Amino acid sequence: MLRALHSALKPDGHLGLYVIATSEAITATDRAQLARRDGNDYVEAPLPYDEMLSQAGFVDIDLTDVSAEFVNTLAGWKREWEAEADSLIEVFGEAEFTRKLENRRLDIAHTEAGLLRRYRVYGVNT
Amino acid sequence: MGEFAGLESEFRERFRVVTHPAMIRAERRVTGGDFGATSYTTTAQADDLARLLHLGPDKKLLDIGSGSGWPGNYLAKSTGCDTFLTDPTWEGMAVAAERSHRDGLGSSAIVAFADALPFRDSTFDACSSSDVFC
Numbered sequence: 001m002l003r004a005l006h007s008a009l010k011p012d013g014h015l016g017l018y019v020i021a022t023s024e025a026i027t028a029t030d031r032a033q034l035a036r037r038d039g040n041d042y043v044e045a046p047l048p049y050d051e052m053l054s055q056a057g058f059v060d061i062d063l064t065d066v067s068a069e070f071v072n073t074l075a076g077w078k079r080e081w082e083a084e085a086d087s088l089i090e091v092f093g094e095a096e097f098t099r100k101l102e103n104r105r106l107d108i109a110h111t112e113a114g115l116l117r118r119y120r121v122y123g124v125n126t
Numbered sequence: 127m128g129e130f131a132g133l134e135s136e137f138r139e140r141f142r143v144v145t146h147p148a149m150i151r152a153e154r155r156v157t158g159g160d161f162g163a164t165s166y167t168t169t170a171q172a173d174d175l176a177r178l179l180h181l182g183p184d185k186k187l188l189d190i191g192s193g194s195g196w197p198g199n200y201l202a203k204s205t206g207c208d209t210f211l212t213d214p215t216w217e218g219m220a221v222a223a224e225r226s227h228r229d230g231l232g233s234s235a236i237v238a239f240a241d242a243l244p245f246r247d248s249t250f251d252a253c254s255s256s257d258v259f260c
């Protein structure tokens with residue numbers, strides 16, 4: 001995918017991504033469960049992002065850990081969905097709404113435990 | 127693309143409900159946006175991307191996995207850049223295209239996978255994405 005972006009960008013073009021990475025501490029089973037539950041947000045990357053960007057042809061690579069902000073945002077979603085519970089239960093149904101809130105709680109717990117990290121990734125195309 | 131196949135219905139279901147008034151109220155309070163997103167990228171982080179990517183009216187931006195148009199449509203609105211939104215879901219791109227039309231942003235919304243982009247090489251000045259790459 002990064003190679004496709006390398007091609008689409010002009011030379012000296014800028015790449016800026018937010019990505020969620022799983023810690024090496026998380027087990028393969030847990031990782032697979034996270035991927036099934038939340039889609040591609042948490043599928044394992046084959047290499048660290050700086051290495052992947054470098055291999056794809058990017059330079060001036062910078063990774064900034066924004067996990068603390070990620071926890072705040074996750075907590076915000078949980079809080080605001082709880083505040084809109086009556087309306088959102090009508091949208092999703094009670095079981096699905098409860099499942100989604102529980103997923104937020106787990107995301108917060110996983111990130112606070114260091115099992116999930118969120119990064120801002122930047123690179124310049126060559 | 128194969129990994130996406132099993133998740134397609136889940137992603138489509140997301141975009142069925144993202145413009146519900148309760149979802150928009152929650153989004154405004156969490157991210158500061160109202161683009162029908164359930165994203166982890168806040169408005170402040172999108173502004174940070176705009177700065178990093180040197181976006182402006184003379185720049186062409188490719189936003190990958192835009193879903194309902196966040197943050198691509200926001201970046202088009204805030205910087206005036208010429209934005210191309212891509213996502214594998216028709217439903218997400220329909221929401222994004224409607225918002226672009228309503229706000230007069232001129233963004234192009236294109237159903238495409240990130241590893242099979244329908245663009246010529248060396249087309250874009252910048253590329254953004256939010257929690258698509260893993």
